[in-house]
Amino acid sequence: MTSALWLDDDDVQRALGAFDPVTPVVQELLALAGRELQPCAGADGVEHAVVVRDAGEKYVLPLRAMRAVYRACLAAAAARRLMGPSIATVCVVAPRYAATAHLRLIAKYVRDAAHVAVCVTDGPAGQGVEQWVMDELFMTGVNLTIGTDVGEALFGANLIVIDALDAEVRIEQISAGAVIVNASGRDLPGAVVDAVVVIYVEDVRSPDGNVPRDLARRNRLTGPGYTGATRAYRRTPPVCDLRALLRADDGVRPHVSGVVLVEIRGAEAAGEALALHTGRAARSLGLGRRIDDSRSDTPPNKYGE
Structure with a gap:
């Protein structure tokens, strides 16, 4: 049985300290080639998560958290240039x-x-x-x-x-x-x-x-x-x-x-590159928990239930 790594909101925040989240977001914006992730519904039918696949791994990340971090990355990049x-x-x-x-x-x-x-x-x-x-x-x-x-x-x-x-x-x-x-x-x-x-x-x-x-x-x-x-x-x-x-x-x-x-009008955006780097960082830090891969397309809700 294969598994997916499920991250909660706190896992995402802690993973940010282990890599540079701003660069992949800016690179996608500059290229206008980034792929916006499509949310998937949890067990309660509400869209709580996004799923991103890596070589031999699948990450399930909270949608609200990824959208918030995406906006924060663009805000920080703009502020760094303008201040x-x-x-x-x-x-x-x-x-x-x-x-x-x-x-x-x-x-x-x-x-x-x-x-x-x-x-x-x-x-x-x-x-x-x-x-x-x-x-x-x-x-x-x-x-x-x-x-x-x-x-x-x-x-x-x-x-x-x-x-x-x-x-x-x-x-x-x-x-x-x-x-x-x-x-x-x-x-x-x-x-x-x-x-x-x-x-x-x-x-x-x-x-x-x-x-x-x-x-x-x-x-x-x-x-x-x-x-x-x-x-x-x-x-x-x-x-x-x-x-x-x-x-x-x-x-x-x-x-x-x-x-x-x-x-910054991408309020509903959650970029693929950011999600992938976040998942990798979380795995390297030992964050998140394993869930049955068959559940990754209907992941736990925002409270992990």
């Missing part, structure tokens, strides 16, 4: 699991991230981040505060990551010159979008699917692929290609004066 040499004061607004993924990758990939304020959107602050993650951040010199108030978390932040559908962000809360990464899959308020000086999107060739929907609906695009008219009485932020930004990863920050918005 200047100054010390980064970071705000993360997200549910607990997504916040943990963002925290770990920001601490690893963003230079001089001195302070991170987390606004937890799905529970009390005291349960927002696992103790082992806080210990890991402490060892890297990152000062961490956890709360449930968006305004308090945003105060003074020059790197803002929004990964929550219900986050209420106002333009007066945004620091001048901040980098905003919107990984929520939902449009930020129009006043925030109107205040930015440039928008980076994953694929500039299809702008209507990558920029805030209100911006596209008002026909204000000036990026490649747009053939309509702009409204002269409204300032139009240029739409730029995130792939071009990441491809030119030469350590030199693009000269931008003002608030920058990065739109």
